[in-house]
Amino acid sequence: MKKQESASDGIRNKKGLTEAEFLVDYNPARYERPSVTVDMLIFTVKKRKEKNYRKLPENMLNILLIKRGEHPFLGKWALPGGFVNMDESLEEAAYRELEEETGLRDVYLEQLYTWGDVKRDPRTRVISTSYMALADSRVLSPKAADDAAEAAWFSVGYNLLKESREDTKDGYILRQTYQLILTGDEEKLTAVLEVTKTVNKGTVLIDRKLKESEGIAFDHGRIIAYAMERLRSKIMYTDIAFHLMPELFTLTELQQVYEVILGKELLKANFRRKVARMVAETKEYRTDAGHRPSKLYRFNIEI
């Protein structure tokens, strides 16, 4: 973001070189280097069809995946992403990938985590930084992919299957098994994650292992699971949910987004009080359904 000013002008090192002289001499190719990529977790909310004229359509959290057309993991589904060019920052690479994949530019983007296991890509050593983008449901140009790659939205389910706690001498071990289910129009992908929290005299170690992975390429099941946990914790104390909403929305639609991310139901009255200060009502109503019309709200910038 900012160019470093030369900070040690005139100072000479042990060989008597100034910084400028040193840099001319510097050979960056001495060490072997890993490849660096960005992986994009692009989320949006989509409605499921509903034939009952009274019932509201159910909202689902969706993620964009790309079907791999080349080895490795040929035919499996992977996160969109690609190599970081030498003349672009990580963030610029993330925005570029986002735009290539969806045509979107002005959306919420957040760096999630950097994955650096040695064998995570069978081709070569790849370190990849994952970014999470939240797009609202209006602008879902699903397959704006210019290359031949097939892109599709998958609804995301992430649930705790089983939990066990074992007490040790100076602490305990908490084992949690989560299931990730990604449902597309034709395919259903699954992964099972084992999260182990080892607490020992105040030292906490969290290990996330991918136990099974059906149809998902690389370690991307683990990355999606990590994103879900981040989404769940952030939705409670920030306003990220609004990035998934269109300009105007009903409070029930907003509540459904919260419920879909948290994986549990909320009480209507309490939810409305909780978000009251974050929304501003408009004069418009949604009237198409077989029940009382609902007021439309927008995000309240004042807070």
Added chain:
Amino acid sequence: MKKQESASDGIRNKKGLTEAEFLVDYNPARYERPSVTVDMLIFTVKKRKEKNYRKLPENMLNILLIKRGEHPFLGKWALPGGFVNMDESLEEAAYRELEEETGLRDVYLEQLYTWGDVKRDPRTRVISTSYMALADSRVLSPKAADDAAEAAWFSVGYNLLKESREDTKDGYILRQTYQLILTGDEEKLTAVLEVTKTVNKGTVLIDRKLKESEGIAFDHGRIIAYAMERLRSKIMYTDIAFHLMPELFTLTELQQVYEVILGKELLKANFRRKVARMVAETKEYRTDAGHRPSKLYRFNIEI
């Protein structure tokens, strides 16, 4: 952490190659690659001397820095760190650097953020992942550095200097100026950070610029500032503070750690109620000072 099983056995790509055949052919050296490093933010808490026999020594948050013995930024202070080897994960590299620098192994370690600006290192393109380590005050082997590099602890101060808000058409711009002050035995290093939050129709953009940097190498002032913000927000809803404490501690010592990280004073009675469930009292007392003896507590594993 886990080797990927070959997931597309037998499937052939457009050229008729199986995954095994494809990988034999794959040439990883086609693209130019950035260097990847880890930067370590090693924090601990140290007491300041106090001559008044009644008064308690003041606790300060400290960070370990290394004086650069080579260009660029020769003579400036930098975060410990180094290149990631091809056969070690990012986390393994972080633990290795931590051990080389401090001799510590079993401490709290957390990945913070990955910095990928193009010009952040004048030598070559360097992408670096920062890790935060919290060590308790007992085990501070300050300069276990085996090489010639000089290492030292600096107390950390991070304060909001100025804040202004400007309303725009569809949102607002919040500008905050923070000052980072690192005080060592002989030197005082400073940096000024400008954090700009641009809120626009629900899109939030956070930009952190390093405005001044006195005595701190690279963009490390910005990284330290980021770590301070992470520490501040996490201390309120997690138990990380305990990783900075020795096995046994008084509640006042614990409160001082909270105060030093938050940069503000807390009310004693309320603080004690807040941490009550996270600590377990022992039968031991601290009796050396000119006031009522204080009970020693330990971290409560039960919660």
Added chain:
DNA sequence: TCAAAAGTGTTGCATCTACACCCATGC
């Protein structure tokens, strides 16, 4: 004796939780 810190109690206010209840619509 007394400064400094250890430690406890109280009160008011804000927030969360659970549940009950009435309102308005399209078919």
Added chain:
DNA sequence: GCATGGGTGTAGATGCAACACTTTTGA
């Protein structure tokens, strides 16, 4: 009419902020 969702009120529990107060020690 009625199923469905829109929308509000209330009582009890819980949590937090601010302040006042008592206790104990070493020099």
